[in-house]
Structure formats: structure tokens, C-alpha cells
Amino acid sequence: MTETRSRAPRHRRRRTALVAGIPLALTSAGVLAYSPLFGDDAQSSASAATAAAPAWATATADGFASVNALGQNGTYGGRDGQIVTVKTLADLEKYATAAEPYVIVVAATINMNPVGKEIKVQSNKTIVGSGTSGHIVGGGFFLGSGVHNVIIRNLTIRDAYQGIWNDKDHDFDAVQMDGAHHVWIDHNDLRHMADGLIDVRKDSTYVTVSWNKLSQDNKAFGIGWTENVVTDITIHHNWVRETEQRNPSTDNAAHAHLYNNFLEDVADTDIKSSYGNYSRGATKMVLENSYFQGVNNPVIKDATATIVQKGNTFVGTSGRNESGGTAFDPKTYYAYTLDKTADVPALLKSGVGPRSSIGTTATASTKAAAATTLTVAKDGSGQYSTVQAAVNAVPANNPSRVVISVKPGTYRELVKVPSNKPHVTIQGSGGSRNDTVIVYNNASGTPKPDGSGTYGTGGSATVAVEADDFQARNLTISNDFDEASHQDIANQAVALRTAADKVFLDGVIVSGDQDTLLVDTAAKDKLGRVYMTNSYVIGNVDFIFGRATAVIDKSVITLKKRWNGTSAGYVTAPSTAAGRKGILIANSTVNGDVSSASFYLGRPWHAGGDASLDPQTTVRNTSLSAAIKSTPWTDMSGFSWKDDRFAEYKNSGAGSGAASSNRPQLTDAQATGQEVADWLGDWTPTAS
Numbered sequence: 001m002t003e004t005r006s007r008a009p010r011h012r013r014r015r016t017a018l019v020a021g022i023p024l025a026l027t028s029a030g031v032l033a034y035s036p037l038f039g040d041d042a043q044s045s046a047s048a049a050t051a052a053a054p055a056w057a058t059a060t061a062d063g064f065a066s067v068n069a070l071g072q073n074g075t076y077g078g079r080d081g082q083i084v085t086v087k088t089l090a091d092l093e094k095y096a097t098a099a100e101p102y103v104i105v106v107a108a109t110i111n112m113n114p115v116g117k118e119i120k121v122q123s124n125k126t127i128v129g130s131g132t133s134g135h136i137v138g139g140g141f142f143l144g145s146g147v148h149n150v151i152i153r154n155l156t157i158r159d160a161y162q163g164i165w166n167d168k169d170h171d172f173d174a175v176q177m178d179g180a181h182h183v184w185i186d187h188n189d190l191r192h193m194a195d196g197l198i199d200v201r202k203d204s205t206y207v208t209v210s211w212n213k214l215s216q217d218n219k220a221f222g223i224g225w226t227e228n229v230v231t232d233i234t235i236h237h238n239w240v241r242e243t244e245q246r247n248p249s250t251d252n253a254a255h256a257h258l259y260n261n262f263l264e265d266v267a268d269t270d271i272k273s274s275y276g277n278y279s280r281g282a283t284k285m286v287l288e289n290s291y292f293q294g295v296n297n298p299v300i301k302d303a304t305a306t307i308v309q310k311g312n313t314f315v316g317t318s319g320r321n322e323s324g325g326t327a328f329d330p331k332t333y334y335a336y337t338l339d340k341t342a343d344v345p346a347l348l349k350s351g352v353g354p355r356s357s358i359g360t361t362a363t364a365s366t367k368a369a370a371a372t373t374l375t376v377a378k379d380g381s382g383q384y385s386t387v388q389a390a391v392n393a394v395p396a397n398n399p400s401r402v403v404i405s406v407k408p409g410t411y412r413e414l415v416k417v418p419s420n421k422p423h424v425t426i427q428g429s430g431g432s433r434n435d436t437v438i439v440y441n442n443a444s445g446t447p448k449p450d451g452s453g454t455y456g457t458g459g460s461a462t463v464a465v466e467a468d469d470f471q472a473r474n475l476t477i478s479n480d481f482d483e484a485s486h487q488d489i490a491n492q493a494v495a496l497r498t499a500a501d502k503v504f505l506d507g508v509i510v511s512g513d514q515d516t517l518l519v520d521t522a523a524k525d526k527l528g529r530v531y532m533t534n535s536y537v538i539g540n541v542d543f544i545f546g547r548a549t550a551v552i553d554k555s556v557i558t559l560k561k562r563w564n565g566t567s568a569g570y571v572t573a574p575s576t577a578a579g580r581k582g583i584l585i586a587n588s589t590v591n592g593d594v595s596s597a598s599f600y601l602g603r604p605w606h607a608g609g610d611a612s613l614d615p616q617t618t619v620r621n622t623s624l625s626a627a628i629k630s631t632p633w634t635d636m637s638g639f640s641w642k643d644d645r646f647a648e649y650k651n652s653g654a655g656s657g658a659a660s661s662n663r664p665q666l667t668d669a670q671a672t673g674q675e676v677a678d679w680l681g682d683w684t685p686t687a688s
Helices: 089-096 341-351 362-370 387-393 676-680
Strands: 082-086 102-106 109-111 118-120 125-129 135-137 140-143 148-153 156-158 175-178 181-186 189-191 196-201 205-210 213-224 231-236 239-245 249-251 253-259 262-264 277-280 284-288 291-293 299-301 306-310 313-315 372-376 402-406 409-412 415-417 424-428 436-440 463-465 471-473 476-479 496-499 503-506 509-511 517-520 529-533 536-539 541-546 549-553 556-559 569-574 583-586 589-592 599-602 616-620 645-649
Touching: 082 089, 089 102, 089 109, 089 118, 089 125, 189 196, 213 231, 213 253, 249 253, 262 341, 277 284, 277 306, 291 341, 299 306, 313 341, 341 556, 341 589, 372 387, 387 402, 387 415, 415 424, 529 676, 536 541, 541 549, 549 676, 556 569, 569 583, 569 616, 583 676, 599 616, 599 645
Parallel strands: 082 102, 102 125, 109 135, 118 140, 125 148, 135 156, 140 175, 148 181, 156 189, 175 196, 181 205, 189 213, 196 213, 205 231, 213 239, 213 249, 231 253, 239 262, 249 277, 253 284, 262 291, 277 299, 284 306, 291 313, 372 402, 402 424, 409 436, 415 463, 424 471, 436 476, 463 496, 471 503, 476 509, 496 517, 503 529, 509 536, 517 541, 529 549, 536 556, 541 569, 549 583, 556 589, 569 599, 583 616, 616 645
Antiparallel strands: none
């Protein structure tokens, strides 16, 4: 697609080598577990029953793609059809252009022939990459008039570039829509194409574009180019970087809702933005909680268009930044929850693009196909109305995975997964981890209803996990104990307690106040490993604590004020047994709306005064806000932190600091022994 309106002067394409997109694990909204494949080729997996479809085959879109309109109730792709795995262009084209519904799993790099080829996808299709192995090179997909109910997901679509930067002769897009409706473009890496990365043209509507990385291109994302004003589109949680124009350009869209996107003009490259978000023609645009870094003319509009801006952040931007007119309320059409603007860069850097596979072995595939799914819904539309009822239904000593799929809603209940029910997954089925909330309000000092005393710290947990091989994803676990109103009782109030091995927390929010996340083990001499990724932990005092070997990776740790409005707290309180690994925070962000220099990174918890313990916290490759004290470790209950194991390595941000006797830093050699893999040992967390 070419643009007729004049734009800023162009430049030549930079000559530096292209860097492959780094597939990072999912952060959540809209994408559930990507299961392993059901076979190694299209014929063998075509017979897989729909009932055994992995979560990505049945998940439905959010935003405008979820709206019931034009005879299509939401966007769910090929979930009603067979699952096929393809590794050749011929097979991909065969199933994508078929009349029947299919879930098409791309398990190889497929080169388009001829270059620029765009496969004409038909309705009722899910085209999804197998982990990070699904690459479409030198072409893309075309969705023509009337094509509907299509999901394109977890793919890398790249390298149709023909050497001409502002290429008006080669209309080679990653995804082009001409008159399509109900389309979901989700968790893809789109880059280095000859024209645009995404084109939504000719009255295409009811489209959601979420959690994609768009980069290394002249034109990122064009919408409209029609005199009609009918397009309804949601664009959220996309990272747009090293692109010049159309970021996006939105022409004559009836409703354009943009939120939680990250537009980045990278310094010291030859690719410079001419503009960011553009509202053209008669477009009505709502632009919320997005982050603009270094972008020229970050937000612009025509005199006839409208933009309502809310909660956006602009850092190092210049030129036009415009708003005006009245738009619309997106919540009239669908529910959604905003992430904090300050969290957007870290959240998207760790969350956009294709998600890693959980394995391709026959054994893993068989287990995934055999998994049992139990549904929970407050409104009675599921098998159970509470999460605990579904847990109770899991047979004792179950040999294989049981997935408890929880529909959106707030579930005010206590949940316990006992030790004799391993291999349980609890996952929210909504478009966001904010949609499904498990919450309760017990505290350590809360009296038990039977009069047998109080709950104690561990007993206060909203969700307690005592079973090995547990997983949670795409939901919020919270303890909303009102500390201000109950100063008369002990106020430790745990949201999530784990006392098991191989606990995988993926794309969740764990929220509380004091003692939010208790990572424990079944006994002092038992190993208990926890891996949390692409998640949030929210709290203030000792809010990540316990004796488990726990990793918090690619996540956001949010500091909050105390009940009385003061800022003070401790991120971690490890209680590690000697000879074991403690708490590792890696590749993450620590921030929050609290006072500068008010929080410690940690202190040693010698539970019960046990001098044999050897508490450990390592914080590495993590961005620390100014809230962190310049002396980030402190003593606890008469035990000196200097007698235990506390260290940092290559942290950044205003709260980081140079090595000193009060701020030990790992050497490069020491750091090689304190990687994520060193904490997890022989366990590789894989979603199932």
C-alpha cells in the first residue's frame, strides 16, 4: 500500500546487519499456554480431535475482535476444526485457503515463492507458530473481502525487503486485510518487509492487534484508506521500534482504541520516526497509557479527526503532540484493564512476540493431548462455580495434567491444592490476567471461625499450593486484608503460598501488602523450586519471602505504600537453608509510587531464630527505581545480613549503585554460577 499525502523527507536504509527478534516468554493478556504439537507433519496431526486442542486453539480475542457483529460472535479462529502441523509452503497454503476451519501450526521456516507472495487466507482459521520455530520469510498473508474469524499468532513474518526504503513498487506486507472482519493479530514478530507490516484496508473491521513487535521497516501499520467510516479496531500492548511512519496511521476509522503500546525511536540508528500515532480523516481515537520514547511528532491529528489522550508518557519526544475533540468510551463495546504506563516498556520488552514452545517430544505431546480440562464460572456456565470445587474434583494422585480453566470474574474464596494432587494448572480464560481474580482477606491474626486460634502467616494465604508440578497463568491472586481497619491483629496477609517443587507462575499478578508471596518448601530438608516469569508482584514489607529456591524473571516488582501512607519496606526476606539457592531476581524491574530511598532489597529471615540458615537473595540485570536505598540490605532480628548471602550484578536505574562494603557486587566469574539455570537445576519450566 502506498501513501499519497506528503511526509517528512526519507533516508537511505541503514546497512548494519539485521538482528533477529528475540522470542521472549509471554506476559500475559490474551495468550494462554502454547501447548506442544500433536504430530510432526500435517497428515499425522490432522486427526487430532478438537476436544484435545491446546489452549491457543480455543482462546478467543479481546478488544473489538471480541464483539458480536456482522453475524460473527467474537474471534476464535479454527477452534472448531482439525489441528494440522505444516512445514512446507504447499501445506500451509493448502490448509489456509481451504473452506473448512483449521488450526494450522507452523513448525518450520517457510520461504515464500515467489518473494512477496501473500497467501489468501479463508475464514475460520488459526495460523499459529510452534514455539519460536514458525517463520514466514519473504511474504505474508492476505485476507480478502468477507473473510472473517481469523487468528494469526505466535509467528515471525519477515524479510520481504527489496532494497528500496520507501518502496512504492512492491506491496509486500506481513498481513494485509481488504474488507475482512473479526481478525486477531497476536504475539507476532513482524519486521523488514517491502511495504507495510500490517495493513487494515477497505473497511476491514472488528480487528484486534495485540502483543506484537513491529520493527525494522519504513511503514509499520496502516489503517483505512477509504472514504467510509466503519473500521473498529483495538491496538494494545505492541512494541513499535525502528520504524519511520504509520505507527499506526489511522484513516477514517469509526473507533480506534490504542492502549498500553510502546513506541520507541532508537537512538543512534539511521531509522528516524517522522510521526507516531496519527488520527486522520474522520477517525475517532482513544489513546491511553501508552509510552513514547524519542519519537518525533508522537501524536498528530487532522483538523477533522479527534484524539482523546489519557495517561500517556512522553520521554525525549519532539514536535507535534496533539489531542482534541470527543471520541467514545471503549468500555461501551468491551471490558479491558489498563496496565500502568510506567510499566509498559519493561512489560512489552519481555512479553511481545512469539512465545517459546514447551517441547516437541512425543512424550510431551501425548501428555498434553491427554490433559483433562475442568471449567469454572461464577455464572454457572462451567462445570464448577468455585475454583476450590474444581480442585476437589481432581482425583488423588492424578498421573497427568489437569487444567482448571477459570472464566473471567472475581472469585472470593480460599483455594488449596493439596500435596496429593500434582500436575494441576489453574489458568484464567479471559483476555487479560486482570480478568480472573482469586481474592480473600485473611491475615495472620484473623481468628479462625471454629475458635481454634488464628490463621498465622502461612495459613492466611488466599491460594495455597502444596502439590508438585503446579502451574498458574493469566490470572490475579490477591489478599485484600484491610490493614488500616484492623491494627488490632497481626497483619501479615499472604496472597500466594507455595510449599512444593516445580511451581511455574507465568503471566500472573500476585498482589497484597505485607508478606504477599510466600515461597516455601514442604519441609526444611525438602527442595522447593519456583519459577515466576512475565508477572507482577505487588507489596511492601518482606513481600517476597521464604525458604524456597525461587526465581523471579522478566517480571515487574511493584512497591506500594504502607496502610498509613508511609513509604518503607523490604522486597525480600529469604529464609534459605544452608547449601541451597535462595531468591533470584533477574531481568526484571523494581518500581512503584513510593518515596525515594525508602525500600531495602532484602533482609535475612532466620525463621524461629534458626542460626543454621543461610539466607540468600541475588538481584541481577534488573532495573531499580530511585525507591531503593543506597545501602540496599539490612539486618533482621539480631542477624546481620553480612553473615549471609546478599549480592547484586549489573543492575541499572536510579536505585542501582557501585560496589562497596555495604553493596556487594558479584564478579563476572561469580555471576556465571548465579544464572537462572543454576537455580532450577534439572528442571526446565514448560507450560502445559
